[in-house]
Amino acid sequence: MLVRNRVPAFHSLLASLGFRIFQRMPTVYIKTYGCQMNERDSEAVAAQLVGRGYTLVLDEKSADVVLLNTCSVRDLAEQKAIGKMQAMVGHSRKHREKQVFGYLGCMAQSRGSDLVQDGSGVQLVVGTQKFHRVADHVDALVAGRAESLVDVDSEEGSQSRLSEHLALNEGATRRQVSAFVSIMQGCNQHCTFCIVPYTRGRERSRTIQEIVEECRGLVDKGVREITLLGQIVTSFGRREMASVDGRSPFVQLLEAVHGIDGLERIRFTSPHPKGYGQDLIEAYGRLPKLVESAHIPLQSGSDRVLKAMHRGYTAERFEGIVAGLRAVRPEMGLTTDIIVGFPGETEAEFEETIGLCQRVQFDNAFVFKYSPRKDTPAASMEGALPEEVIEERHRRLLDVINTVGASKYDALVGRRMSILVEGVSRRNPARYEGRTRCNKIVVFSGGPRHVGQTIDVRIERVGTFTLYGDPAVLGLGLEEDLANGERGGRGVQVESVVLEEANR
Ligand code: 5AD
Numbered sequence: 001m002l003v004r005n006r007v008p009a010f011h012s013l014l015a016s017l018g019f020r021i022f023q024r025m026p027t028v029y030i031k032t033y034g035c036q037m038n039e040r041d042s043e044a045v046a047a048q049l050v051g052r053g054y055t056l057v058l059d060e061k062s063a064d065v066v067l068l069n070t071c072s073v074r075d076l077a078e079q080k081a082i083g084k085m086q087a088m089v090g091h092s093r094k095h096r097e098k099q100v101f102g103y104l105g106c107m108a109q110s111r112g113s114d115l116v117q118d119g120s121g122v123q124l125v126v127g128t129q130k131f132h133r134v135a136d137h138v139d140a141l142v143a144g145r146a147e148s149l150v151d152v153d154s155e156e157g158s159q160s161r162l163s164e165h166l167a168l169n170e171g172a173t174r175r176q177v178s179a180f181v182s183i184m185q186g187c188n189q190h191c192t193f194c195i196v197p198y199t200r201g202r203e204r205s206r207t208i209q210e211i212v213e214e215c216r217g218l219v220d221k222g223v224r225e226i227t228l229l230g231q232i233v234t235s236f237g238r239r240e241m242a243s244v245d246g247r248s249p250f251v252q253l254l255e256a257v258h259g260i261d262g263l264e265r266i267r268f269t270s271p272h273p274k275g276y277g278q279d280l281i282e283a284y285g286r287l288p289k290l291v292e293s294a295h296i297p298l299q300s301g302s303d304r305v306l307k308a309m310h311r312g313y314t315a316e317r318f319e320g321i322v323a324g325l326r327a328v329r330p331e332m333g334l335t336t337d338i339i340v341g342f343p344g345e346t347e348a349e350f351e352e353t354i355g356l357c358q359r360v361q362f363d364n365a366f367v368f369k370y371s372p373r374k375d376t377p378a379a380s381m382e383g384a385l386p387e388e389v390i391e392e393r394h395r396r397l398l399d400v401i402n403t404v405g406a407s408k409y410d411a412l413v414g415r416r417m418s419i420l421v422e423g424v425s426r427r428n429p430a431r432y433e434g435r436t437r438c439n440k441i442v443v444f445s446g447g448p449r450h451v452g453q454t455i456d457v458r459i460e461r462v463g464t465f466t467l468y469g470d471p472a473v474l475g476l477g478l479e480e481d482l483a484n485g486e487r488g489g490r491g492v493q494v495e496s497v498v499l500e501e502a503n504r
Contacts (some may be wrong), residue, residue: 001151025053026064026142033081034071036269037229038105040162040180041131042069045104047164048135060088065100065138067124070107072195074371078107089121100124100141104134106199110374113150127152128185128200132161159185159204163214177422177452178435179223183211183253184230184237189272191299192310192377193339193370196231205230205237205249208256216260224452225265225420225435226257233268234275247279258287264454265291265420265437270337272297273313276321284328292329293439296321297337298365301356302349305342308381315356322360333363333438340397341370341390344383350393357400363408363440364465365401369394409440409462416458417442419469421450427466442469 028049032042045067046056057063068085071077085101092099102124103115109127116122123141126134130151140146155161162182184205187196215226230236237249244252257266266289271280273296284290296318300306303314325332338353357365369390372379419434419442426433432446434455443466444457450471457469 001149001153025055027055027057027062028065028067028138029057029060029063030067030069031060031084032069033077034069034073034106036180036227037182037231038069038071040182040229041105041128043166043180044162044164045069045131045134047166048132049138050166051164052135052139054135054138061091061097063099065102065142067102067104067134067138069104072106072110072199072373074368075373076371081107085120085122093121100138102126102134102138102141104131106195109152109199110195112152116148116150123148125150125152129153129155129158132158154201157204160206160210163210165218176222177420178225178227179218180227180229181211181214181218182206182229183233184235187231188235189232189312190310192308192381193299193342193373195373195376198375200231203232203235203239205240207240208237208249208253211253212256212260215257215263219260219262222452224263224454225267226263228253228257228266228268231270232272232275234271234280243279247283248275248277250275251279251283254283254287254290258289263289265289267291267293267439269295270297271295273311273318273321276324278324281321281324281328284325291437291439292331293333293437294325295335295337298353298356299337299339300342300345300349301353302345305345305349308344309339309342309378315352319356319360331438333436333440334360335439336362336365337368338365338397339368339370340393341385343370343378343381343385345370345385345393350397354397354400357397357404361404361408362401363438364405367394367397367401405465406462409465409467412440412459412467413462414459416456417467417469418454418456419444420454421446421452423451436467440467441465442467444469444471446471 028046030042030046032038050056054065060066066088068081070081081103085103089101092101101122103122104126105128108115108125112125112127115125124137126137130153133151137149137151141149159182165179184203186201186203187194188203190197211228218226234248234250236253241249241252243249247255254266257263266287271294276296298318299309299311301315306314322334325334338357340350340353370385372384417436419436421432421434423432425431425443428443431443432450433441433443435441442457442459455471457471459467460470461468
C-alpha cells in the first residue's frame, strides 16, 4: 500500500492529538458504476462507514467524502467515472470546499496510483480486494493522518471480509425485501475480451456455511429474496469443494440457502453457460424457491466467434440449455449479454447472433459494443471493426431484442401473476412496485403494508419493459393505505448507474 503523508499542518497536529477536523461526523456520497457485484460492494462500504458514524447523502456537493465505485469492463464506463470525478473536483475547487475524493473498485485496481497523480484532486484509490479497508482509509484522510492512500494489493481471504449490510431502516426501502449476497470473487475463465480476471483476480469462494449465516441474518431482519452474486457463480467452490452425487458445489449452495425458513425467493447472477449441467437444470425441478429467471450471458451466436472469445460452448449447446430450462420451468424469464463487433466478426456471423436471438426469444438483453481492454488477448487480435459497423450492428440487434421483448411482455396482459413487493416505484413515486418470479417489474397502486408481501396482481397493460398491474381486481383493498397517504421508507442512499451505457 502506498501512503503519502501530509506536510505538517494545523489540522494534522490536531488529528495526531486525537482531534477530528469535523465538528460533526462527515457525510459520504457513493456512486456506483457497473454490475450488481459493484452495487453490493458499495453497500458493504456504506454499511462500514455508517457503522463508524458517517452519514450517507445523495448529493455529492454537500458530501465531505465522495467515492466513485468504478467499472472497467468497457472503456466508456471508465471514461464516465473519470469525467464525473473531474467535474466534481473542479466544482469543489471553485467553491473552495474541503472534500475527500476517492476511486474504489475495478478501475482503481487496474489504474492504481496513476489516479492520484498531482492535480487530480483524488486522495484515495482502493482496489477490489481492499473494500473492507475503505473506512479505515477514509478515517485517516479525514483526520489528516495521510495526504493520499493507494491500496490495491491482493489479500488472502478478502472474499469473506465484506458481509456488512446497511441496517435495514438506514438504507433503501428496496433492500428490506431483496438483498444481494456475494458468494465468491474473481474469475478464471479468461474470455479473450474480458478484463475481469485482471481487476477481480482469481476465483475465491466463501464457504457454504458463511454464506448461509449471512443469508439467515438477512432473512431474520425481513429480507424475503436473496440474489447470490459473483462474476461466475456457477464456478462457486470448484476449487475448494467436491461434487456430491453429481451435484456441483454451486447446486449444494443453492440447496443450503433453500433450506432457510422465511426466505421466499433465490436468484443468482452471473452464471456461465458452461455451468448449466444437468444438476443445475434438475435443481429447478426440486427447489421451488429458485425463481423462474436466468440471466445467461450468450456473447455471440456464432461458433467461430464464441471460440475466439474462449467461451467454451457452441450456439447449439446454448440453445440446448435454454430448452432444458424451459422444459423444467416453462415460465422461465431469460435475459442475456451480447457483444457486437468482436474483432473479425463477419456480417454472416453477426446474423447468426440475430438468428439465435429470434429462436431463443429472450425477454431482454444487454447489447454491448465491443471495447478493447488493456492486456486482454482480443485487444491485439486482427480484424478490428470500424465504429460505424459496430454502431449499425448494435442498432440492428437492439431492434430485434426490443421487438421480441415487447411481444413477450404483451403476452402477459390479462395474466394473474405473483409479485414480491419491493417498495415505492422507481419510475413513479406515487406507485409501488414488485417483481414477478420471472424478474419483471410490475407497477401498481399499493401501500406501505404491501412492502415485503407476495401478492397476486392482474396485468392490465405494458410499458417499456414494465408491467402495470392491478391488485384491486383481485380483492386486495387498498383504500386504507391510500387514505393515510404514507409512501413508506426512505430512498436509496447509494446512487448507482447499472450498466447504463449498454443498449444506448
Ligand atoms: N467489450 C464489450 N463488452 C464487454 N463485456 C465484457 N467485456 C467487454 C468488452 N471488452 C460485456 C459482456 C459481459 C458484460 C458484463 O459486459 O457481455 O457479459
